[in-house]
Amino acid sequence: MLLLIIFSIQVVAENRIAVTKEAIADMLEQFSAESEVAFDYNSIYEELISISQNPINLNHTKREELERLAFLSDVQVESILAYLYQFGNIKTVYELQLIEGLDMTDIRRILPFIFVGEGGNENTKIYWTDVLKYGKQELLIRIDKGFEEKSGYLSEEEPSNQASTGNYLGNQFYTCTKYRFHYKDRIQCSFSAEKDAGEQFWGDVHKGYDFYSATLQLNNIGRIKTIVIGDFRANFGQGLVLHPDLVMGKSSFALKVANRNSGLKKYSSTDENNFFRGGGFSYQFGKIELSAFYSNKWIDGDTVNGSFPTWKKYGLHRTESEYRSKQTINQQLLGLNSTINFSELKLGFTLVHTALDQQLQSEKSTYNHFYFSGNQQTTAGLNYRIRLLNLNMFGEIGRTDKGAMASVNGVSFSPTSEVSLVALQRKYSPEYDSFYANAFSETSRVSNENGLYLAAEIRPFKQWKIVTAADSYTAPWPRFGMDAPSIGHSYFIQADYTAQRNLTMFWRYKYDEKQTNDGLTDAKIATLVPTYKSSLQYKLCYTVGNFRIKSICNVNFAQRNSEPITQGIIFAQNLSYSPISSTYSVDIRLQLFDAIHYENRFYSYEQDVLYAFSMPMVYGIGSRYYLNLRYNCNQSISVWFKIAQTVYADGRENHSTGNEMIVGNRKTDFRMLLKYLF
Amino acid sequence: MTKSPTLLLLLLLSQFCLAQITGAIPSSSSIANTSTSDSHHWTAFHNPAILGKIEKSELAVLYENRFQLSELSTKTIQAAYSNNLINTGISLSQFGYSHYQEFMLGIGWGRNFSNKFSMGVQFNYFTNYFEASNTYRAALIAQFGLLMQLSPNFNLGFSSFNPFQSNIKAEFVVQKIPSIFSYGAEYFFCPELVWRSQLDKEVSSNYRIASGFEYTMLQLVVVKLGAYQSDFLVPCLGLGLSTSAFVLSFNTEMHPLLGLRSNIGMRYQIHN
Known part of the structure; x- marks a missing residue:
């Protein structure tokens, strides 16, 4: 019996990463399905993996801890806390079914990140002997390579490359090395080095990796809640002043619109821009938490006579011209946040210079007339959260030193356990332009938008959940591609059906109406025409033992003004095999797409190697497939492989453009990750 | 002398109209070619997951004729060996006539997982022959299939023929081999009456949507009725005879432009 228990624990530990990865994949798939904005999902991925390695003890948890689980809505967090307050400690995870507002899908998602038991992450003294004994280290080495040679790697003599402006300096390999150490969730540190494909690793222009990052985070050291040194991120309020992390805006998590105040945290991703470099701390005294941080780093831009036109955020330094603009501008940032936390009220003030x-x-034109110009910016914001029984109000008001204002206010309300409602209003003036603002918005900029968002989640029957949302917004000033003030609407409805414990499905419909320039070059007054896009998706998930099958069909329609409607469709079939007691897992996808027009493009989430996120965009006619493999060589070493290929069947003789152009109709990518635990 | 070009033209036209570019893929004995979710009958070069559902080893032959032209016929022979671990199927088909022929030889494996779902893979060696140049060209084609039993009377099938888009490359031209995704559903109203529907999408062709009913009378005679829509609506009719060892089937469909298409098959189940 003892052997059986030990074996079970070991098996559970081995499988935890696989289960966590599956849960994260599900969640990101839901989220990314409605978002076409490229974002650094890796941070949220790493955060969740980190929580799964140090799971939350539900019997000793706090709101802040539960709010780290990005997929839980405010209402669900409140429900869990209310249940714990009312009934005391949870005896078993099966008890989660009794908590109002959590269905089987939610419970399945939450399981990898929690446990119930005695003892929590108390604020105990750290002994270095324990740190050395129980601290966990991991080394990750990742290599990516495309099989087909891109135009940018061909020599200048090649005729197909004559039109290119500059070849890539380096080879086709993407390489990344990461080292991480953590002792529970008290001490975390990491070091990363990365070279993108095409960047030179060792040559005349550059030597070594292109990007290095190091960070150290200490938590709960006496009254000091957090200390970060090195690369870090800071998120406060609703994101009008500072929120480099992912904002869960419009998604199928329709109720999840309030940003969580996650404070300072280490940065160990490989996005080369959206982070700070320096240090900071959060100090807690009584109900007040004070955070201060300073960053000094170099950013990319083409500088001429002491000025630069735009901040280059791609982090790619592959050609000589890209390399010339690398780290040419020094950026310093000083920030302060003070938050006072009562049981029903939370007030925070953030100041960033x-x-x-x-x-x-x-270079000014109409749409960017109000974009920030200069070399100094100060932004301040006041944020709040009020909780009154089932009512949760939140918001923030921000102001720049030029007097531009932005505000966002929301309310979530759960009148019964079957119904939850959310309303969010935002008003961002065209003049408001803050470097690190990232709040609920139609575009990636928090500026020039007024809107109202309404959402509801209803559980009308036991096995059904219906989520619906509507958003209406206006842009009082022209935007890129819209040379006049514009309006837009979007509607979303999703019905989830859990037929059996192992069989779930959903139907999702989304409708978007926006405006764009009419394209008439001789028009004296800019006029806009409407564009419509709707999509319908069906997804079925079926689990049998160690197998997991997913079938997805997604069809979309696009129309510009009164032009003919164009249509796109994608079919995807997934099969995952992840045996609990085995050392390997396999994941296969076959996908067929028929979306001739770019307007009908699809973004589809793909399983990937550990800590990697992939959501390739496809359009045209063709198929795509991948094979994902994990193999645990022993308890310390694991290897992941992924090979993916896109084959176009629309007669094209090459695809992509410029240096990325590939001759032929195939694109093949290979990725490998080695993890060494010690 | 004019017969060959005419036949080739007709062949191309039929391929265009029927969204089935290769004649070497035989039609199945399922009504309206709804074989992807047919949990009872495995047909060569269709969903290999059905192989996993076979409980007895079997031999089958199938003859298919298109538009009453002997040159446009497909002959198929298939054998399946069933055991407790994994079922194996071998199949061979030939299409064409003296000037142009297609052959396909396949070997596949399928396994049933506790009657909840079955999975199969098949590898086919596709060859064509042009008499004019006296050349054979060949390509290796993969097939993949799943059959999910979502409830005791409802099955969902998926199959993919040539998902990697293998083609036959000649000196100057590339002959496309179809790359087909198929989804099918099977619902048993009662053991005697089954309703099947299927959606096929060849990567660069139109959709094919098919649906049909099969009704077994007196545990002996099967009547089949269905239709499919590709570029035209094509009605389908079939008859079957089922004994403990033999299954005979005869299917017809009437294409409004090209005419009658029919197939006849015999399956012999070997009692283990």
Whole structure:
């Protein structure tokens, strides 16, 4: 019996990463399905993996801890806390079914990240002997390579490359090395080095990796809640001032619109821009938490006579011209946040000052007339959260030193356990432009938008859940591609059906109406025409033993003004095999797409190697497939492989453009990750 | 002398109209070619997951004729060996006439997982022959299939023929081999009456939507009725005879432009 228990525990531990990865994949798939904005999902991925390695003890948890689980809505967090308050400790995870507002899908998602038991992450003294004994280290080495040679790697003599402006300096390999150490969730540190495909690793222009990052985070050291040194992120309020992390805006998690105040945290991703470099701390005294941080780093831009037109955020330094603009501008940032936390009220104030050593002077046109120009910016914001029984109000008001204002206010309400409602209003003036703002918005900019978002989640019957949302917004000033004030609407409805414990499905419909330029070049007054896009998706998930099968069909329609409607369709079939007691797992997808027009493009989430996120965009006619393999060589070493290929069947003789152009109709990518635990 | 070009033209036209570019893929004995979710009958070069459902080893032959032209006929022979671990199927088909022929030889494996779902893979060696140049060209084709039993009377099938888009490359031209995704559903109203529907999508062709009913009378005679829509609506009719060892089937469909298409098959189940 003892052997059986030990074996079970070992098996559970081995499988935990696989289960966590599956849960994260599900969640990101739901989220990314409605978002076409490229974002660094890796951070949220790493955060969740980190929680799964140090799971939350539900019997000793706090709101802040539960709010780290990005897929839980405010209402669900409140429900869990209310249940614990009312009934005391939870005896077993099966008890989660009794908590109002959590269905089987939610419970399945939450399981990898929690446990119930005695003892929690108390604020105990750290002994270095324990740190050395129980601290966990991991080394990750990842290599990616495309099989087909891209135009940018061909020599200048090649005729097909004559039109290119500059070849890639490096080879086709993407390489990344990461080292991480953590002792529970008290001490975390990491070091990363990365080279993108095409960047030179060792040559005349550059030597070594292109990007290095190191960070150290200490939590709960006496009254000091957090100390971060090195690369870090800071998120406060609803994101009007500072929120480099992912904002869960419009998604199928329709109720999840309030940003959580996650404070300072280490940064160990490989996005080369959206982070701070320096240090900071959060100090807690009584109900007040005070955070201060300072960052000093170099950013990319083409500088001429002490000014630069735009901040290059791609982090790619593959050609000589890209390399010339690498780290040419010094950016310093000083930030403060003070938050007072009562049981029903939370108030926070954030102040951030940014200084550049060169002037940001973008080439002005109508749409970017109000974009920030200069080398100094100060932004302040006041945020709040009020909780009154089932009512949860939140919001923030932000102001820049030029007097531009932005505000966002929301309310979530759960009148019964079957119904939850959310309303969110935002008003961002066209003049508001803050460097690190990232709040609920139709576009990636928190500026020039007024809107109202309404959402509801209803559980009308035991096995059904219906989520619906509507958003209406206006842009009072022209935007990129819209040379006049514009309006837009979007509607969303999703019905989830859990037929059996192992069989779930959903139907999702989304409708978007936006405006765009009419394209008439001789028009004296800019006029806009409407564009419509709707999509319908069906997904079925079926689990049998160690197998998991997913079938997805997604069809979309696009129309510009009164032009003919164009249509796209994608079929995808997934099969995953992840045996609990085995050392390997397999994941296969076959996908067929028929979306001739770019407007009908699809973004589809794909399983990937550990800590990697992939959501390739496809359009045209063709198929795509991948094979994902994990193999645990022993308890310390695991290897992941992924090979993916897209084959176009629309007669094209090459695809992509410029240096990325590939001759032929196939694109093949290979990825490998080695994890060494010690 | 004019017969060959005419036949080739007709062949191309039929391929265009029927969204089935290769004649070497035989039609199945399922009504309206709804074989992807047919949990009872495995047909060569269709969903290999059905192989996993076979409980007895079997031999089958199938003859298919298109539009009453002997040159446009497909002959198929298939054998399946059933055991407790994994079922194996071998199949061979030939299509064409003296000037142009297609052959396909396949070997596949399927396994049933506790009657909840079955999975199969098949590898086919596709060859064509042009008499004019006296050349054989060949390509290796993969097939993949799943059959999910979502409830005791409802099955969902998926199959993919040539998902990697293998083609036959000649000196100057590339002959496309179809790359087909198929989803099918099977619902038993009662053991005697089954309703099947299927959606096929060849990567660069139109959709094919098919649906049909099969009704077994007196545990002996099977009557089949269905239709499919591709570029035209094509009605389908079939008859079957089922004994403990033999299954005979005869299917017809009437294409409004090209005419009658029919197939006849005999299956012999070997009692283990």
